[in-house]
Amino acid sequence: NAGVMQNPRHLVRRRGQEARLRCSPMKGHSHVYWYRQLPEEGLKFMVYLQKENIIDESGMPKERFSAEFPKEGPSILRIQQVVRGDSAAYFCASSLAQPGRTDTQYFGPGTRLTVL
Protein backbone atom coordinates (compact mmCIF):
# COMPACT_ATOMS: atom_id res chain seq x y z
CA ASN A 1 0.00 0.00 0.00
CA ALA A 2 1.69 3.18 -1.17
CA GLY A 3 -0.82 5.52 0.49
CA VAL A 4 -0.53 7.67 3.61
CA MET A 5 -0.73 5.50 6.71
CA GLN A 6 -1.98 6.56 10.09
CA ASN A 7 -2.18 4.69 13.35
CA PRO A 8 -3.95 4.02 15.47
CA ARG A 9 -7.23 4.38 13.60
CA HIS A 10 -9.14 4.79 16.84
CA LEU A 11 -7.77 6.02 20.16
CA VAL A 12 -9.59 6.37 23.46
CA ARG A 13 -8.04 8.38 26.26
CA ARG A 14 -9.21 9.62 29.64
CA ARG A 15 -8.93 13.29 30.52
CA GLY A 16 -5.37 14.17 31.50
CA GLN A 17 -3.70 11.36 29.56
CA GLU A 18 -1.42 11.77 26.57
CA ALA A 19 -2.33 10.91 22.98
CA ARG A 20 0.25 10.06 20.32
CA LEU A 21 -0.84 9.91 16.70
CA ARG A 22 1.46 8.56 14.00
CA CYS A 23 1.65 9.25 10.29
CA SER A 24 3.80 7.66 7.59
CA PRO A 25 3.73 9.68 4.34
CA MET A 26 3.40 8.28 0.87
CA LYS A 27 6.59 6.83 -0.53
CA GLY A 28 8.81 9.61 -1.85
CA HIS A 29 6.91 12.39 -0.07
CA SER A 30 8.91 14.57 2.29
CA HIS A 31 6.23 17.02 3.41
CA VAL A 32 3.62 16.22 6.05
CA TYR A 33 0.56 18.16 7.17
CA TRP A 34 -1.81 17.60 10.10
CA TYR A 35 -5.46 18.67 10.04
CA ARG A 36 -8.24 18.33 12.61
CA GLN A 37 -11.90 17.73 11.84
CA LEU A 38 -14.36 18.48 14.62
CA PRO A 39 -17.97 17.24 14.40
CA GLU A 40 -19.99 19.47 12.05
CA GLU A 41 -16.85 21.47 11.22
CA GLY A 42 -14.57 21.55 8.22
CA LEU A 43 -10.99 20.35 8.19
CA LYS A 44 -8.71 22.82 9.96
CA PHE A 45 -4.98 23.11 9.31
CA MET A 46 -2.75 22.50 12.31
CA VAL A 47 0.88 22.12 11.28
CA TYR A 48 3.18 21.64 8.28
CA LEU A 49 6.47 19.76 8.63
CA GLN A 50 9.40 18.64 6.59
CA LYS A 51 11.99 16.16 7.83
CA GLU A 52 13.39 17.56 11.13
CA ASN A 53 11.75 20.96 10.53
CA ILE A 54 8.48 22.62 11.48
CA ILE A 55 7.61 24.93 8.59
CA ASP A 56 4.29 26.34 9.79
CA GLU A 57 2.55 25.67 13.10
CA SER A 58 0.14 28.61 12.93
CA GLY A 59 -2.90 26.34 13.31
CA MET A 60 -1.64 24.45 16.32
CA PRO A 61 -2.95 25.32 19.80
CA LYS A 62 -0.16 26.96 21.78
CA GLU A 63 -0.41 24.61 24.72
CA ARG A 64 -0.45 20.80 25.02
CA PHE A 65 0.02 20.14 21.29
CA SER A 66 3.32 19.37 19.57
CA ALA A 67 4.42 17.74 16.33
CA GLU A 68 7.60 16.30 14.93
CA PHE A 69 8.84 14.61 11.78
CA PRO A 70 12.19 12.99 12.59
CA LYS A 71 14.84 12.02 10.09
CA GLU A 72 13.83 8.39 10.52
CA GLY A 73 10.35 7.14 11.28
CA PRO A 74 6.84 8.55 11.13
CA SER A 75 5.57 12.00 11.96
CA ILE A 76 4.08 12.23 15.45
CA LEU A 77 1.31 14.52 16.68
CA ARG A 78 1.37 14.59 20.46
CA ILE A 79 -1.42 15.90 22.66
CA GLN A 80 -0.62 16.17 26.34
CA GLN A 81 -3.22 16.24 29.14
CA VAL A 82 -6.12 15.68 26.77
CA VAL A 83 -9.50 17.32 27.41
CA ARG A 84 -12.94 16.41 26.04
CA GLY A 85 -12.68 19.20 23.46
CA ASP A 86 -9.75 17.39 21.83
CA SER A 87 -12.13 14.64 20.66
CA ALA A 88 -12.00 14.81 16.87
CA ALA A 89 -10.71 13.11 13.76
CA TYR A 90 -7.08 13.94 13.06
CA PHE A 91 -5.91 13.60 9.48
CA CYS A 92 -2.41 13.53 8.12
CA ALA A 93 -1.58 14.44 4.53
CA SER A 94 1.63 14.28 2.57
CA SER A 95 2.91 15.91 -0.60
CA LEU A 96 5.85 15.75 -2.93
CA ALA A 97 6.34 19.53 -2.77
CA GLN A 98 8.25 20.08 -5.96
CA PRO A 99 9.86 23.54 -5.95
CA GLY A 100 7.86 26.13 -7.90
CA ARG A 101 4.84 23.88 -8.37
CA THR A 102 1.52 23.60 -6.57
CA ASP A 103 1.49 20.14 -5.13
CA THR A 104 -1.40 17.92 -4.21
CA GLN A 105 -1.86 16.77 -0.65
CA TYR A 106 -2.91 13.14 -0.23
CA PHE A 107 -4.70 12.22 2.95
CA GLY A 108 -4.55 9.24 5.24
CA PRO A 109 -7.57 7.48 6.78
CA GLY A 110 -7.38 9.50 9.98
CA THR A 111 -7.19 8.79 13.70
CA ARG A 112 -10.41 9.20 15.63
CA LEU A 113 -9.62 10.38 19.14
CA THR A 114 -12.22 10.05 21.85
CA VAL A 115 -11.57 11.61 25.24
CA LEU A 116 -13.66 10.22 28.07
Add this chain to the structure above:
Amino acid sequence: EDQVTQSPEALRLQEGESSSLNCSYTVSGLRGLFWYRQDPGKGPEFLFTLYSAGEEKEKERLKATLTKKESFLHITAPKPEDSATYLCAVQAGGGNNRLAFGKGNQVVVIP
Protein backbone atom coordinates in the same frame (compact mmCIF):
# COMPACT_ATOMS: atom_id res chain seq x y z
CA GLU B 1 -7.71 35.10 6.18
CA ASP B 2 -8.62 32.62 3.46
CA GLN B 3 -12.31 31.73 3.45
CA VAL B 4 -14.20 28.97 1.67
CA THR B 5 -18.00 28.65 1.66
CA GLN B 6 -19.76 25.66 0.14
CA SER B 7 -23.42 25.43 -0.80
CA PRO B 8 -25.76 23.71 -0.47
CA GLU B 9 -24.72 22.05 2.78
CA ALA B 10 -26.77 18.96 1.94
CA LEU B 11 -28.35 17.72 -1.25
CA ARG B 12 -30.58 14.72 -2.04
CA LEU B 13 -30.71 13.65 -5.66
CA GLN B 14 -32.60 10.99 -7.53
CA GLU B 15 -30.34 8.69 -9.50
CA GLY B 16 -29.76 10.34 -12.88
CA GLU B 17 -30.72 13.82 -11.66
CA SER B 18 -27.79 16.12 -12.53
CA SER B 19 -26.85 18.98 -10.21
CA SER B 20 -24.06 21.37 -9.26
CA LEU B 21 -22.21 22.13 -6.04
CA ASN B 22 -20.84 25.59 -5.34
CA CYS B 23 -17.60 26.66 -3.67
CA SER B 24 -17.08 30.40 -3.12
CA TYR B 25 -13.67 31.51 -1.95
CA THR B 26 -11.69 34.52 -0.76
CA VAL B 27 -7.94 34.10 -0.91
CA SER B 28 -4.90 36.30 -1.39
CA GLY B 29 -3.39 35.04 -4.62
CA LEU B 30 -4.85 31.66 -5.48
CA ARG B 31 -2.24 28.97 -6.12
CA GLY B 32 -4.72 26.17 -6.47
CA LEU B 33 -8.29 25.09 -5.74
CA PHE B 34 -8.79 21.46 -4.79
CA TRP B 35 -11.83 19.17 -4.71
CA TYR B 36 -11.85 16.09 -2.53
CA ARG B 37 -14.42 13.40 -1.85
CA GLN B 38 -14.89 12.08 1.69
CA ASP B 39 -16.85 8.97 2.60
CA PRO B 40 -18.04 8.43 6.21
CA GLY B 41 -15.22 7.31 8.49
CA LYS B 42 -12.55 7.79 5.82
CA GLY B 43 -9.99 10.37 4.78
CA PRO B 44 -10.48 12.84 1.92
CA GLU B 45 -9.81 11.38 -1.50
CA PHE B 46 -8.29 13.72 -4.08
CA LEU B 47 -10.41 14.51 -7.15
CA PHE B 48 -9.18 17.65 -8.95
CA THR B 49 -6.84 20.62 -8.83
CA LEU B 50 -7.74 23.84 -10.69
CA TYR B 51 -5.19 26.61 -11.08
CA SER B 52 -6.70 29.50 -13.02
CA ALA B 53 -10.05 30.99 -14.01
CA GLY B 54 -11.59 29.27 -16.99
CA GLU B 55 -9.99 25.92 -16.28
CA GLU B 56 -12.14 22.78 -16.35
CA LYS B 57 -11.40 19.18 -15.41
CA GLU B 58 -13.48 16.02 -15.75
CA LYS B 59 -13.50 12.58 -14.23
CA GLU B 60 -16.29 10.14 -15.01
CA ARG B 61 -19.55 11.87 -13.97
CA LEU B 62 -17.79 14.81 -12.28
CA LYS B 63 -16.71 18.07 -13.86
CA ALA B 64 -15.03 20.92 -11.98
CA THR B 65 -14.88 24.51 -13.20
CA LEU B 66 -13.22 27.64 -11.82
CA THR B 67 -13.88 31.38 -11.96
CA LYS B 68 -12.12 34.19 -10.10
CA LYS B 69 -14.52 33.91 -7.17
CA GLU B 70 -15.99 30.41 -7.19
CA SER B 71 -15.77 26.84 -8.36
CA PHE B 72 -18.51 24.45 -9.35
CA LEU B 73 -18.55 20.69 -9.18
CA HIS B 74 -21.09 19.37 -11.66
CA ILE B 75 -22.43 15.87 -11.15
CA THR B 76 -23.95 14.46 -14.32
CA ALA B 77 -26.44 11.58 -14.11
CA PRO B 78 -25.33 10.61 -10.59
CA LYS B 79 -25.38 7.07 -9.27
CA PRO B 80 -25.81 5.94 -5.65
CA GLU B 81 -22.04 5.38 -5.41
CA ASP B 82 -21.56 9.14 -5.91
CA SER B 83 -23.07 9.66 -2.44
CA ALA B 84 -20.37 11.34 -0.33
CA THR B 85 -19.31 14.66 1.14
CA TYR B 86 -17.45 16.79 -1.38
CA LEU B 87 -14.82 19.12 0.06
CA CYS B 88 -13.43 22.25 -1.55
CA ALA B 89 -10.09 23.72 -0.43
CA VAL B 90 -7.87 26.62 -1.50
CA GLN B 91 -4.15 27.13 -1.30
CA ALA B 92 -2.94 30.73 -1.15
CA GLY B 93 0.09 32.29 -2.73
CA GLY B 94 3.38 32.53 -0.92
CA GLY B 95 5.47 29.79 0.60
CA ASN B 96 2.79 28.35 2.84
CA ASN B 97 1.28 25.10 1.60
CA ARG B 98 -1.66 24.88 4.00
CA LEU B 99 -5.15 24.23 2.65
CA ALA B 100 -8.23 26.13 3.82
CA PHE B 101 -11.31 23.91 3.58
CA GLY B 102 -15.02 24.58 3.34
CA LYS B 103 -17.45 22.57 5.44
CA GLY B 104 -18.42 20.38 2.51
CA ASN B 105 -21.43 19.48 0.38
CA GLN B 106 -23.11 16.31 1.63
CA VAL B 107 -24.66 14.53 -1.36
CA VAL B 108 -27.05 11.59 -1.16
CA VAL B 109 -28.11 9.89 -4.39
CA ILE B 110 -31.29 7.86 -4.07
CA PRO B 111 -31.75 4.83 -6.34
